[in-house]
Amino acid sequence: MPSIKEQGAVYGNLSAYKQYTRPTAHRIFGQYSYQNRKGPKHHENVQRLLEILAVNGRLTTWGMAKTHLSDSSNIRTQEKDYRRLLVGRMARGKHTMGLLDVGLVVKDGKNIQKAPSDLYRLSLHGILYCLDVMNLSEKDIEKMAEKYSDVLPQIFGKWNYVKSIIGNDTDRLKTLASGMFMDNIQISNITALPIYELMTYINVKYQNNFEQINEEDLANQISYWFYTNLLISSKKSNNYTKQWKKLLDNDPELKKWYYKFVDEAISFYTNRFKQIKKLKS
Structure with missing residues (x-):
């Protein structure tokens, strides 16, 4: 497994998940599945990204976009959106936390087929969040078990x-x-x-x-x-x-x-x- 430094994210034990990660993720990314309750578009976008990583395992941002898009121009646009969701963004001088900041996603190596690109996957806290909030089917959980x-x-x-x-x-x-x-x-x-x-x-x-x-x-x-x-x-x-x-x-x-x-x-x-x-x- 990659080191904490290589993962680009920090997370704690199960008590930290219960007391910090889970409530923080609920507040920023949603405490209900976007499929069950309509909420902010940001929640839906984040949960869709997490769902892609849950059933596919390690992917680059380009690979994430390719799971549901085929046009290169659209993939490039979606890739940029996914990157912002992962690392957060600055808005009016304030940093909005991304999935790496909260510890739901980690980096796990690089894809070096073309230009080196970071590979991302769910962290263990991310797996728990998906099981807690997202409406994963039994088939999805089977896939997640295989990939992780x-x-x-x-x-x-x-x-x-x-x-x-x-x-x-x-x-x-x-x-x-x-x-x-x-x-x-x-x-x-x-x-x-x-x-x-x-x-x-x-x-x-x-x-x-x-x-x-x-x-x-x-x-x-x-x-x-x-x-x-x-x-x-x-x-x-x-x-x-x-x-x-x-x-x-x-x-x-x-x-x-x-x-x-x-x-x-x-x-x-x-x-x-x-x-x-x-x-x-």
Whole structure:
């Protein structure tokens, strides 16, 4: 993955997404899909660009325009518009934030077929925003999972496998995208499983990355949340935990990755309990 400097955008952990990126994007780019509610033209233009990147993956601004235009003159005009949406623009001495400024899009290499041109794609925050706001069809989400399998490998890289076992519960990513972290203490009343403790540890593990986080760490944080959240049964079924265990047992790499996180959580809470016991000594 490109470095933060190479990406040309800065973003933080999931708390930063919930407290900064999501509300900022809602304010500037819209909190409803342009397909469902008529709003400013700027919102529609931005969301159309994001939709192009969601289903096509890495593209230059020229490539974005070519997805729906064929005339070179029109492509050139549209390309300039897309560039302004990406980097923002100056109006009356004031800078209007673009998608790179907010952290929804990042640069990812260059196309060097002719003159070197930056390639753009969704950031992980951008993926969450698309799931939160845009009216993506199941087919669109399938395409996004395919195009971004290397960006979110533990989820999108295993998308078909996960769906084959848990079905539509993959939609839980939309829950995260909507800002529901499921780290409320009330979760402890829902189940005897240590979901609240694991969700809390996810926040603790990445607490120092509010202002900035590298993409691999953010992908792991999202993925830990996803697989932990799957422990919360969406159905009244005694087989749900068995399904969850089957999901991990049938994929040794996934199982090793997730249980390493569980071991970290056990170590964290063991040390905290020792500190509590010291209060009595």
